[in-house]
Amino acid sequence: MKRTxxxxxxxxxxxxxxxxxxxxxxxxxxxxxxxxxxxxTDGSAIFANFYKTGKLDFSSISNGIQSASIAAGTYILEKGxxxxxxxxxxxxxxxxxxxxxxxxxxxxxxxxxxxxLAGTRSAIDTLITEDTIPVVPLTDSLLLIRAVNLSNFPVxxxxxxxxxxxxxxxxxxxxxxxxxxxxxxxxxxxxxSGDDLILQxxxxxxxxxxxxxxxxxxxxxxxxxxxxxxxxANLIITSAGTNTVAKFIYPIKTQ
Numbered sequence: 001m002k003r004t005x006x007x008x009x010x011x012x013x014x015x016x017x018x019x020x021x022x023x024x025x026x027x028x029x030x031x032x033x034x035x036x037x038x039x040x041t042d043g044s045a046i047f048a049n050f051y052k053t054g055k056l057d058f059s060s061i062s063n064g065i066q067s068a069s070i071a072a073g074t075y076i077l078e079k080g081x082x083x084x085x086x087x088x089x090x091x092x093x094x095x096x097x098x099x100x101x102x103x104x105x106x107x108x109x110x111x112x113x114x115x116x117l118a119g120t121r122s123a124i125d126t127l128i129t130e131d132t133i134p135v136v137p138l139t140d141s142l143l144l145i146r147a148v149n150l151s152n153f154p155v156x157x158x159x160x161x162x163x164x165x166x167x168x169x170x171x172x173x174x175x176x177x178x179x180x181x182x183x184x185x186x187x188x189x190x191x192x193s194g195d196d197l198i199l200q201x202x203x204x205x206x207x208x209x210x211x212x213x214x215x216x217x218x219x220x221x222x223x224x225x226x227x228x229x230x231x232x233a234n235l236i237i238t239s240a241g242t243n244t245v246a247k248f249i250y251p252i253k254t255q
Contacts, residue, residue, distance in 0.1 A: 030083045030109030035131075037075040037116045039150035039238045044121040045093040046070045046100070050081050069093070073238070073247070083109040092121040100124060118150040118177060118238070125150075127177045133232050134182055143185040143197070143215070144232045149174045151239040155205050159235065161191055162198035162212070173204040174237075182232055201237055201246050210244040 038046050047069055070076050085106045092100040101124045107113060112131040119125040127148065136142050145168075147159050159171035170183045187197060196214035203210060213235070237246050 031080050032083050032107040032109065032111045032113060033077065033079045034081050034088070034107070035075055035077050035112075035114045036070055037114065037148075037150075037234070037236060038070040038072050039116055039118045039236060040072055040120055040124065041118075041152065041239045042120040043072045045072060046117060046121075047091045047093060047096075048076070048078075049089040049091070050078055050086075081107060083107050083111070088115070090117070090124070101126070103128065114234075116148055116150055116177075116179070116236075125177055127179060129179055132182070134184060136184060143187045144182055145185055145235055146180050146182045146232070147171050147174055147235045147237065148179040149176055149237045151176065151237050151244050153203075153210065153239065153244050155203060157210065157237060157244070158202045158204040158207075160200040160202060161185075161187075162193070162200055163191065167202075167204075199235065199246070201244060211246050213246040213248065215248060 034050070036046075036048055038044075040046065085104065087102050087104040089099045090101040090103070091098070100121060101117075103115060103126060105128065108130075112133070114129045114131055116127040116129075117124055118127065127150070134144065136144050147168075147170075149157055151157070153176070156173040156175045158167040158173060160167050168183065168185055170180045174180065191197060198212055198214055200212045201210045202208060215233070233248050235246060235248055237244065239245065
């Protein structure tokens with residue numbers, strides 16, 4: 001009888017050990033990727049705290065606080081953000097004590113998102129997008145572009161290819177804190193002067209030229225039959241004082 005009891009006790013011990021081992025297994029949580037662009041017009045640098053590991057301390061960022069510095073006019077791509085409803089805190093350098101902006105929303109597993117910051121450090125505006133990237137074969141003569149208006153220009157803007165009389169379809173009238181989806185724009189060799197494709201930012205109401213920017217010609221790599229740019233690009237329209245400026249960023253890696 002005692003031997004039977006020992007067997008039973010041993011069996012319970014094994015079950016308890018198995019259950020305790022199962023409880024300590026690491027659970028792989030789904031993640032999202034988030035691009036943050038700093039479009040603040042006063043030139044302020046921003047720090048982003050994605051993981052809420054503690055109050056942000058600029059002197060100890062390497063000591064376990066996972067955060068990222070974003071200079072004005074630049075972006076970061078954070079790939080391992082845990083999905084679900086999470087807050088992301090932004091601090092305006094050099095103030096590490098006070099949160100300048102906190103953004104809380106739901107991020108889907110494997111989702112791609114962008115947070116565009118506009119305005120000034122004392123009055124930050126945001127534009128948040130959930131990103132869907134169309135598939136574009138390298139053999140297509142297409143520019144894959146999304147226009148984002150973060151400028152303080154008082155009226156909507158349009159985006160034109162130099163030499164074209166009409167704006168790019170979808171970019172006819174873009175208001176402040178608005179963005180297009182990623183557009184497939186047909187580009188012919190005749191549209192490109194030299195090595196650059198010139199895109200013009202215009203007053204949507206009058207057609208007056210505000211600024212322009214150049215897209216570098218993507219030379220064909222070995223095995224490619226097209227020399228046209230197919231990598232997704234964001235055309236960011238911002239302000240510098242009373243001037244409107246435009247630049248391209250390429251945060252989404254497709255290859």
